[in-house]
Amino acid sequence: MQRRAIAVRGLVQGVGFRPFVHALAARYALGGFVRNDAAGVHIEVEGPPPDLDSFLDALRREPPPLARIEEVQTAAASVRGEATFRIVPSRAGSGAAEVGADTATCAACLRELRDPHDRRYRHPFINCTDCGPRLTVVTGVPYDRERTTMAPFPMCAACRAEYEDPRSRRFHAQPIACADCGPRLRITDAAGRVADGDPLREAAAALRAGAVVAVKGLGGYHLACDATNPAAVATLRRRKHRDRKPLAVLVRDVEAAAAFATVSEEARRWLESGARPIVLLPKRRAAAGVLAEEVAPEAADWGVLLPYTPLHHLLATDVGRPLVLTSGNRTDEPIAVDDGEARARLAGIADLFLAHDRAIHVRAEDSVWRARDGGAVPVRRSRGFAPRPVGARLGLEQTVLAVGGHLKAVFALGEGDRAWLSPHLGDLDDAGAADGFARDVLHHERLFGLRPALLVHDLHPDYASTRYALARAAREGLPTLGVQHHHAHLASVLAENGTEAPATGVLLDGAGLGLDGTVWGGEFLVGDASRAVRAASLRPVALPGGDAAAREPWRSAFAHLLDAGEDPAGHPAIAAVPASHRSVLVTAIERGVNAPLASSAGRLFDAVAVIAGFRGPATYEGEAACWLEARAAEASDAGEPYPFALAAGDGRHVVDTRPIVQGALSDARGGRPAAAIARRFHLALAAAVAATCRALRGGGGPGTAALSGGCFVNRILATEVEARLEADGFRVLRHRQVPPNDGGLALGQLAVAAAHLRAAKGR
Numbered sequence: 195m196q197r198r199a200i201a202v203r204g205l206v207q208g209v210g211f212r213p214f215v216h217a218l219a220a221r222y223a224l225g226g227f228v229r230n231d232a233a234g235v236h237i238e239v240e241g242p243p244p245d246l247d248s249f250l251d252a253l254r255r256e257p258p259p260l261a262r263i264e265e266v267q268t269a270a271a272s273v274r275g276e277a278t279f280r281i282v283p284s285r286a287g288s289g290a291a292e293v294g295a296d297t298a299t300c301a302a303c304l305r306e307l308r309d310p311h312d313r314r315y316r317h318p319f320i321n322c323t324d325c326g327p328r329l330t331v332v333t334g335v336p337y338d339r340e341r342t343t344m345a346p347f348p349m350c351a352a353c354r355a356e357y358e359d360p361r362s363r364r365f366h367a368q369p370i371a372c373a374d375c376g377p378r379l380r381i382t383d384a385a386g387r388v389a390d391g392d393p394l395r396e397a398a399a400a401l402r403a404g405a406v407v408a409v410k411g412l413g414g415y416h417l418a419c420d421a422t423n424p425a426a427v428a429t430l431r432r433r434k435h436r437d438r439k440p441l442a443v444l445v446r447d448v449e450a451a452a453a454f455a456t457v458s459e460e461a462r463r464w465l466e467s468g469a470r471p472i473v474l475l476p477k478r479r480a481a482a483g484v485l486a487e488e489v490a491p492e493a494a495d496w497g498v499l500l501p502y503t504p505l506h507h508l509l510a511t512d513v514g515r516p517l518v519l520t521s522g523n524r525t526d527e528p529i530a531v532d533d534g535e536a537r538a539r540l541a542g543i544a545d546l547f548l549a550h551d552r553a554i555h556v557r558a559e560d561s562v563w564r565a566r567d568g569g570a571v572p573v574r575r576s577r578g579f580a581p582r583p584v585g586a587r588l589g590l591e592q593t594v595l596a597v598g599g600h601l602k603a604v605f606a607l608g609e610g611d612r613a614w615l616s617p618h619l620g621d622l623d624d625a626g627a628a629d630g631f632a633r634d635v636l637h638h639e640r641l642f643g644l645r646p647a648l649l650v651h652d653l654h655p656d657y658a659s660t661r662y663a664l665a666r667a668a669r670e671g672l673p674t675l676g677v678q679h680h681h682a683h684l685a686s687v688l689a690e691n692g693t694e695a696p697a698t699g700v701l702l703d704g705a706g707l708g709l710d711g712t713v714w715g716g717e718f719l720v721g722d723a724s725r726a727v728r729a730a731s732l733r734p735v736a737l738p739g740g741d742a743a744a745r746e747p748w749r750s751a752f753a754h755l756l757d758a759g760e761d762p763a764g765h766p767a768i769a770a771v772p773a774s775h776r777s778v779l780v781t782a783i784e785r786g787v788n789a790p791l792a793s794s795a796g797r798l799f800d801a802v803a804v805i806a807g808f809r810g811p812a813t814y815e816g817e818a819a820c821w822l823e824a825r826a827a828e829a830s831d832a833g834e835p836y837p838f839a840l841a842a843g844d845g846r847h848v849v850d851t852r853p854i855v856q857g858a859l860s861d862a863r864g865g866r867p868a869a870a871i872a873r874r875f876h877l878a879l880a881a882a883v884a885a886t887c888r889a890l891r892g893g894g895g896p897g898t899a900a901l902s903g904g905c906f907v908n909r910i911l912a913t914e915v916e917a918r919l920e921a922d923g924f925r926v927l928r929h930r931q932v933p934p935n936d937g938g939l940a941l942g943q944l945a946v947a948a949a950h951l952r953a954a955k956g957r
């Protein structure tokens with residue numbers, strides 16, 4: 195007889211790990227116990243050594259579907275003569291136990307949900323150890339029912355029996371519930387009056403009749419309406435103040451999505467995965483008219499998601515039509531979580547509220563993945579992924595908090611080899627969002643039992659995240675580290691690819707503060723997480739109006755045309771601007787007043803979009819660029835890239851964009867369609883990237899190119915850049931776990947911090 199103490203670390207709580215261990219112990223007739231602790235799962239087993247070995251072997255080989263074992267440590271213990279195996283209560287402590295991600299309803303629960311003879315038939319909160327809410331309901335660790343928002347719901351005898359039965363799928367399933375003991379749905383009007391009838395059937399009838407319904411989901415409130423009804427979608431847009439930004443659509447299953455979108459095999463896997471992100475799928479042009487065009491006007495894709503909670507399954511089935519499902523907020527505000535707050539904020543938007551009495555403890559917006567050949571690209575890593583650590587071995591020597599950027603805010607906590615990224619927290623423009631950010635940081639620190647010893651931030655002093663980091667550091671006497679925006683992008687893509695060798699970072703985005711005080715956004719940084727050199731960039735062009743240029747793309751067209759030696763007023767989009775305003779802009783650019791130099795790829799996209807025919811302000815970030823990509827996707831022929839030039843200047847290579855702008859202008863004057871101009875532009879930018887990487891490699895630079903920045907969400911640009919670089923013999927690194935946009939910045943900041951801490955120790 196021998197006894198062994200086994201510590202298992204990784205994602206081992208809330209995933210049915212203890213019942214699994216219990217079953218294994220029974221298989222090999224071992225005595226002992228298992229319990230959760232703050233670091234993971236602790237097991238003690240005793241029996242004959244060969245059986246102990248078999249037990250350990252099976253433990254590693256056969257974990258439950260949602261578990262992820264990172265480390266198993268075993269030590270000898272003294273034999274106690276235990277013959278039975280028990281699951282014992284959790285012991286609180288310190289350390290970073292892993293809280294799981296919210297997981298879509300599993301097949302077994304779905305069968306019960308649809309079985310009229312099952313006691314949970316149509317129960318909107320059905321779940322088990324393989325599925326259900328996690329991060330959004332957890333209030334503390336260890337993960338036990340009393341530390342979830344299910345604490346106020348005492349289990350009925352039937353649920354308790356399943357909870358305590360090691361053979362049940364619901365053994366220690368913390369959010370377990372049924373119609374007798376679980377949360378209840380209710381439907382109310384905007385004034386809070388409760389309506390009669392089955393809340394789900396009432397909501398479904400209202401949706402079919404064209405109403406806007408607020409639906410309390412997993413990580414926040416959503417707004418829903420009939421996606422096939424143009425008037426309903428227009429009403430939702432008007433009330434939410436969301437002009438043109440595409441809305442996501444909930445469909446019953448993949449077949450329903452295939453009626454209007456192209457679903458690749460890989461896209462199907464993402465749609466059906468336990469994380470259930472929104473997947474951006476190319477519109478099927480032959481299927482125009484299935485969904486209201488207002489859902490995603492002039493866009494290349496439909497954003498589609500499958501039901502991920504029993505409530506969504508029931509709703510999708512009862513309505514029987516695709517439903518718009520968009521964050522419950524006014525545009526740019528954080529998603530509503532609290533019931534009272536939701537009612538107040540959504541009263542003017544929703545006709546009805548489908549809600550329930552299980553609280554949401556952590557907000558988590560839907561994740562977004564974009565389907566593309568060669569592997570989908572993350573656009574937003576949030577609900578269903580957070581707080582699972584990102585696969586990146588950083589080797590942090592201290593606990594670090596990286597606060598990320600300002601738009602698409604995500605922060606990251608890092609310790610050792612693990613990086614926990616928060617859900618998507620939206621844009622930090624308004625005060626409410628900034629307060630929510632601070633609250634969420636503290637909650638995550640408590641959840642993981644981490645106290646940062648270093649705060650990492652962007653160099654931009656006006657980012658709300660930077661202000662948070664600096665203020666907190668001053669208050670708590672903590673050191674800080676500022677990381678240049680594009681260096682963080684580079685470090686992010688290197689980290690998730692597990693690469694430490696230097697690369698040429700191709701970093702294309704809207705804007706980030708550069709080391710020289712100008713706006714960067716079309717950068718080629720050569721280096722690694724420890725240091726990087728700006729080896730090339732797009733040609734800097736003045737941005738009249740600074741930040742206003744991102745909202746008013748004609749300003750970029752104006753500046754780029756002027757820069758290219760053309761008369762901006764000759765273009766119809768700019769001729770509409772009053773002459774007096776135009777001359778003010780020319781003076782501002784000449785004198786450099788509120789017209790910072792910007793090497794931004796995003797603003798170049800804006801300029802060409804306007805030249806090709808995009809009109810109006812950008813009603814959401816990057817709208818002109820999305821429009822241009824959608825037009826390029828419609829091009830009927832392959833097209834020739836516009837010419838560009840690669841020049842030396844200021845100690846770096848500079849991509850001269852003037853021939854590109856001139857080419858686009860000449861095509862527009864010649865009456866060529868926007869699709870052709872858009873296509874030629876994408877090819878030109880891809881060719882310029884490849885030529886620059888080649889030139890740098892020719893001068894002794896790296897043979898690896900690392901692609902990051904929001905522009906790499908662009909399917910055509912990314913595909914063309916990768917194809918050219920690979921044909922030129924480059925090893926190409928791209929994002930697959932975190933977004934190339936600013937949602938991936940925090941991971942890069944952690945990686946830079948890890949390098950910084952190692953260097954500091956070496957000194």
Ligand code: ZN
Pocket residue numbers: 299300301302303304321322323324325326
């Ligand atoms: Zn389940």
Ligand code: ZN
Pocket residue numbers: 349350351352353354371372373374375376
């Ligand atoms: Zn019950």
Ligand code: FE
Pocket residue numbers: 679683703704705706903904935936
């Ligand atoms: Fe960026």
